[in-house]
Amino acid sequence: MTRFFYFAVLFQCGLFAQNAEKACVTIKKINTLIKENHYKPKVIDDSLSVFVYDNFLEYLDEEKILFTETEISKLKKHRLKIDNYIIDKDCSFLDEIANTYKTALQRTLSVVEGLEKQSIILNTKDTLFFTKKNIRYLKDDTDVKRFIKKKITYEILIDIAQQSKNKDSLTANFTTISETSRAKIFENYKCKLNGLIKEETTFYSSFLSSFYVVYTNFFDPHTTYLSYNDKVNFISSVSADNSSIGILFQLDDKDNVVVAEIIPGSPAFDVHKIDAGDQLLKVKHKRDEFYSNCASLEKISELLSSDNFKTLEITLRKKNGEVFTVSLEKRIMKATGNLVYSYVIENVDKKVGYIKIPSFYNDENGTNTLSNDVAREIIKLQEDKVSGIIIDLDDNGGGSVTEAMKLVGMFIDIGPIAIMNDKFNNIETLKDYNRGVVYNGPLVVIVNGFSASASEFFANAIQDYNRGIIVGNPTYGKASMQSIIPFEETYSNQDFVKITGQKFYRITGKSSQKEGVIPSIKLPYLFNDLMPRESSSKNVLENDTIVPKLSFKKCPNDFSKAIENSSIRIKNNPYFTEIENLNKDIYNFVNEERKPLLLKFSTVFDEVHKSDKLYTETEKISAKTFGLLIKNNSSDIEKIKFDEYLKKDNSEKIKLIDTNGRIYEAVNIIHDLTH
Known part of the structure; x- marks a missing residue:
């Protein structure tokens, strides 16, 4: 047994050493690709070391419940040296972090398995502290065991409390329910830990992939390492x-x-x-x-x-x-979730066209593309004689910039659309070279905090040309372009880096980077204050302005009266007022400093159901209907008539439109623009 143990340890050390050597080769390739292709490559110095060390340990142990203070104190010697290791081609530091991480996972699993065999008292005098500031690592093995026991007790009590809003009923059946919850929580813990530990080769491969992701994120949040699977998933997300x-x-x-x-x-x-x-x-x-x-x-x-x-x-x-x-x-x-669709919304004596664009998708053949599909939907709506069109880009995270350019060209005549700048300060003007438009009537574009990249590209151009009214909320704030570059141009290549190579500017010279597109009309949006924004990410590219040497002709539209009318309606509409009040309550609830929680069922039950009122109110306002008369365009009516799946899907989409106050207000804006 002893000889086998030593052989296993030697084998593991040999395996890790080989992997560390490969890691240095991989990092060298990453550095070369970033230096050659990144918009603003950074110097590999102490700032890289600190970022990578801090963020990688946070990635491995975000809640600080795995590593002990002793382990962290030993690892801390690497915090300012990672840049030197990379230059010296010595990645053995990764072995030490990997071994420490795996030991921490195995220790936690051992503690969980030990606690599972014990009787856990679910109503105690122990307390659990919640803080978002200066979370310290657990002191030692005893501290780890004590904290995990508390955490498991807390999660069992939460699981029990979530099963009903009737505290008396749960209390009466507490013993039976707690046994089921106890088994579930322990099984989940063991399953997650075993999934992280894995077998040796898989564990180290996953560990290194995570390190490469953190390492590349030093250069900006959108530059990242991609495995072959990651690349396939990314492409699938913007494909039709x-x-x-x-x-x-x-x-x-x-x-x-x-x-x-x-x-x-x-x-x-x-x-x-x-x-x-x-x-x-x-x-x-x-x-x-x-x-x-x-x-x-x-x-x-x-x-x-x-x-x-x-x-x-x-x-x-x-x-x-x-x-x-x-x-x-x-x-x-x-990919039905990605595909564009349209409806006709009747309002008073007018018909308004509505087009939902979930993403800016394309394909290798250039046939199943967003621009082609939108053009078809516009033609359908024009056949139904709509007086205006709403383009809905809520939650559209982007996709193909080429498709965004083509989409802009459907609404403006020939002219510049955006300015692109690269690492060499080469300024390139992106233009719509096609004369004429597909649609020249009233246009409203809806955006929110999840509208990013290609969505912002489109909204910028529509706003700068004064072609339509942008309504909603400030967008995400990503005005950069990435390319996926393989490590090697070979069939067997499995490694890629998605690199930020260009930055976009509006034709006015301004950038929406970090700040987003600011709508002309603000429309309150539930949970808007909790949405992630580019500005909250680490190492983001800064917002700046250039002086463009180009001219363009704005559309002679006067939107002032429509904007004024909409602002008055929104201010006086109880629906939007309620959303703004709910957003304040939700923000305060999420960000309140929580008090130490006593680990008793009654206390945890009250904590779990403290948000019930807020949840009920959000569900209620999300279900509010606006009485819009929503119809399929004439071309789609026959297509769905004999297809049960399409009927059901159609019904769900109509429901989503009728419970969306932003679309309701956009219809009113179109009505103002046509009177």
């Missing part, structure tokens, strides 16, 4: 066609992943066994198994959507308790 098994999942009220819909004609549809409401238990690809109760939603989503995982085994549980497994091979299908 994806490999799919044909199941749409959602979370139920107990946070279980359940089947929401099965797409007709899909692999899942063909097995005739999967139904809406079936609970997803496990996804398996080859020998790798991922359980839905402990794998991240990102990982499950990657398996289901990535073209790299062609055949999956899906294990589900029906409502009657039957557990079954099906093997599904993905097929190329339309």
